[in-house]
Amino acid sequence: xxxxxxxxxxxxxxxxxxxxxxxxxxxxxxxxxxxxxxxxxxxxxxxxxxxxxxxxxxxxxxxxxxxxxxxxxxxxxxxxxxxxxxxxxxxxxxxxxxxxxxxxxxxxxxxxxxxxxxxxxxxxxxxxxxxxxxxxxxxxxxxxxxxxxxxxxxxxxxxxxxxxxxxxxxxxxxxxxxxxxxxxxxxxxxxxxxxxxxxxxxxxxxxxxxxxxxxxxxxxxxxxxxxxxxxxxxxxxxxxxxxxxxxxxxxxxxxxxxxxxxxxxxxxxxxxxxxx
Numbered sequence: 001x002x003x004x005x006x007x008x009x010x011x012x013x014x015x016x017x018x019x020x021x022x023x024x025x026x027x028x029x030x031x032x033x034x035x036x037x038x039x040x041x042x043x044x045x046x047x048x049x050x051x052x053x054x055x056x057x058x059x060x061x062x063x064x065x066x067x068x069x070x071x072x073x074x075x076x077x078x079x080x081x082x083x084x085x086x087x088x089x090x091x092x093x094x095x096x097x098x099x100x101x102x103x104x105x106x107x108x109x110x111x112x113x114x115x116x117x118x119x120x121x122x123x124x125x126x127x128x129x130x131x132x133x134x135x136x137x138x139x140x141x142x143x144x145x146x147x148x149x150x151x152x153x154x155x156x157x158x159x160x161x162x163x164x165x166x167x168x169x170x171x172x173x174x175x176x177x178x179x180x181x182x183x184x185x186x187x188x189x190x191x192x193x194x195x196x197x198x199x200x201x202x203x204x205x206x207x208x209x210x211x212x213x214x215x216x217x218x219x220x221x222x223x224x225x226x227x228x229x230x231x232x233x234x235x236x237x238x239x240x241x242x243x244x245x246x247x248x249x250x251x252x253x254x255x256x257x258x259x260x261x262x263x264x265x266x267x268x269x270x271x272x273x274x275x276x
Contacts (some may be wrong), residue, residue, distance in 0.1 A: 011018035037096075038194055038225050039084060046079055053079045054090070055249040061242075063193075064223045071246035072271060078228045080156045080246070081198050084227065085118050097236030098193045114142065117187030118196040121203055123179040125171040125186075129160070132167040132181055135186045142190070150189075153172035157185035161215045188219075195219065197228045233260055233272070246270070 037060035046054040053076045061067050069077040075180055082088045083095060084111060086102050095102035098115040125134050134141050135157060136150035145153070161181040171179055172187045178198055187195060197216065201209040213235050220226060220239050230236055237257030245253040247267045253259065 001170075004260070018129065024232060032203060032246055037061055039227065040094075040096045040245065041080070041084070042094045044080070044095060045091045046088060047091055053249055054083070056093070057246075057251055058093075059244060059251060061225060061227065062227055065241045066220045066224075066226045066228065066239055067242045067244060068228045068230055068240035069244045069246060070233070070236060070271075071252075075246040077246045077251040078198050081118075081196050081227060081229050084194075084196060085116050086112060089120075093205075110142065115191055115193045116196065117190055117192035118198065119183050119187055119195070119200050121199050122186070123176075123183045125173070125179055125182060125244060127171050130168050130170055131163070131174075131182050134171070134182060135189045138186070139189050153184070153189050153191075157188040159183075160188060160218070161185045161221070162211075176204050177211040180204065180208075180212050181275060184212070192227060195224055195226045197230070199229050199231065201230070201232060236260070 014102065020083045021110065026067055026084065034109050034164040039061040041060075042058050044054050044057040047053070055076075059067070071077045075136070077270040078118065079088060082095055083090050084102065085095055086095075086107065090103055093103065097112065100107055100112045100115065123258060125131075126137075129137070132151065132154045136147070139153055140147065143213065153162065158167055161184055163178060163185065164180070166174065166178065171182070174182065184200075200216075209232070213232065216226070216228070217235075217239050228236065237260050240257060242254060243257060243259060244251055245259075245263075245265075245266075245268050247253075253263065253265050253268050259268075263272060
């Protein structure tokens with residue numbers, strides 16, 4: 001997995017308060033929907049050596065909401081996502097996810113990762129195992145489920161992603177889009193409370209991208225709490241309850257999908273003007 005770089009440019013002091021005002025306006029509505037956020041980042045900082053990637057990132061996600069994080073490469077969006085699952089350890093600030101204090105060195109990672117599923121751009125399927133075996137591996141090893149129960153869950157999750165007939169296939173027999181849907185099914189098999197998606201369609205052609213996005217949209221309609229890092233702007237506008245635009249390691253602008261048609265900052269306007 002690659003780590004994002006961020007540009008060390010001077011901050012536009014006249015623009016940044018606009019982003020903060022937008023974020024503040026969004027939060028009361030969300031808090032009214034859910035007293036305790038399922039995911040909450042507060043003043044999160046993260047550096048790789050001298051490269052400061054996250055510079056005080058804060059946002060909260062209520063249960064059942066979908067948040068899309070957008071931004072240029074190097075803006076910190078994938079790093080922020082990886083910090084939610086503690087794949088990266090933050091330097092300061094706090095992250096609370098499903099009741100777990102992710103910033104706490106004593107956190108039970110095994111329990112955290114039963115509650116939080118993550119799907120990456122690369123499928124990471126075991127090539128020597130069938131689709132069913134790839135999916136049942138974690139429920140049996142981590143949750144100690146009997147084989148029959150694990151297979152039942154695999155069948156259900158494969159049905160969810162439209163691959164019920166591929167249980168006995170091997171990864172090499174599947175298209176890229178099908179492999180990515182198996183990766184989603186594998187995460188769903190752990191019955192997580194939150195799903196994270198890190199640019200899961202970046203390596204797929206348009207047709208296969210559509211297959212995967214339809215699965216994610218169905219999960220959203222089913223009430224799954226999700227955080228998506230994506231370059232699919234139309235999809236984000238349609239599916240996400242909230243869009244977060246990150247720029248230079250900060251939450252720069254946030255709002256509903258309509259904000260992509262009426263950006264309030266020059267940085268977001270510039271980002272969208274490049275057809276991303």
